[in-house]
Amino acid sequence: MNEHIETKSENRGRLSGKVAIVTGAGGGFGEGIARLFAAEGAHVAVFDIRGDAAERVAASIGGTAFAATVDVGDRAAVDRAIAAVAAHFGAPDIVVNNAGWTHRNQPMLDIDEETFDRVYRINVKSIYLMAQAVVPLMRAHGGGSIINIGSVAGIRPRPGLTWYNGTKGAVNILSQSMAVELAPDRIRVNCVCPVLGETGLLEAFMGVPDTPENRARFLATIPLGRLSRPDDIAHAALYLASDEAAFLTGVLLPVDGGRTI
DSSP: OOHHHHHHTTOOSTTTTOEEEETTTTSHHHHHHHHHHHHTTOEEEEEESSHHHHHHHHHHHOTTEEEEEOOTTOHHHHHHHHHHHHHHTOSOSEEEEOOOOOOOSSOGGGSOHHHHHHHHIIIIIHHHHHHHHHHHHHHHHTOEEEEEEOOGGGTSOOTTOHHHHHHHHHHHHHHHHHHHHHGGGTEEEEEEEEOSBSSTTHHHHHSSOOOHHHHHHHHTTSTTOSOBOHHHHHHHHHHHHSGGGTTOOSOEEEESTTTTO
8 A cells, every 4th residue: 555545544534544446436425425435535536427527526525536538338448447547546445326317307218329329328327336346456455345326226117217217226236246246345234315416407307397396296205395405325335335235245225215105
């Protein structure tokens, strides 16, 4: 481990000295996760396909952050970024697969093949590629924590989002299967399942303009009466990444205000 990491390990946060990678961290849930992890002592690699967004978040976090422009659906891009993180910080202890996309809420037969492929590439193939790149490093390092951002859409789907729902069903069950297979390597795999959130994808999920009247229709399906926020997801991810959750693996954790009840 290099001198930079050893110096920073004096931080007393819950992730003190840990190396964390967060994909899709240039905004929304990912940005919230990256910021909280850094505040808790982690050295955070901010991955996003929007390089300017990744740089903005990393710069605002400061010296414990590292930005990389990464298309998580491209093997070469993922491999390059993971190698850069390992060279900069060392082997990753925590990986949060947060990058995601959706098609607009509409009838399932109206989704064209290109859109279908893109949603599966970003939401599902990315987890395959990240696992290929980071699991060997975690094995050699003695273990780690992988957190996939699934969705309540993979538990209790809404109409109009069929193909997106399918990707999140895949993420949810992949998390459990990975947890079983990687447990002997001391690699924990858990899944946070948010409800509809206050992010840039909100209108696509709703399929209608984000007016107070339209938003009220969706809020009526959430018992606690609001959308999820980046800090909600970040705190759930922090717990699962921390040593406090050392005996938790294969968990699907709905952060949903009661939506799945």
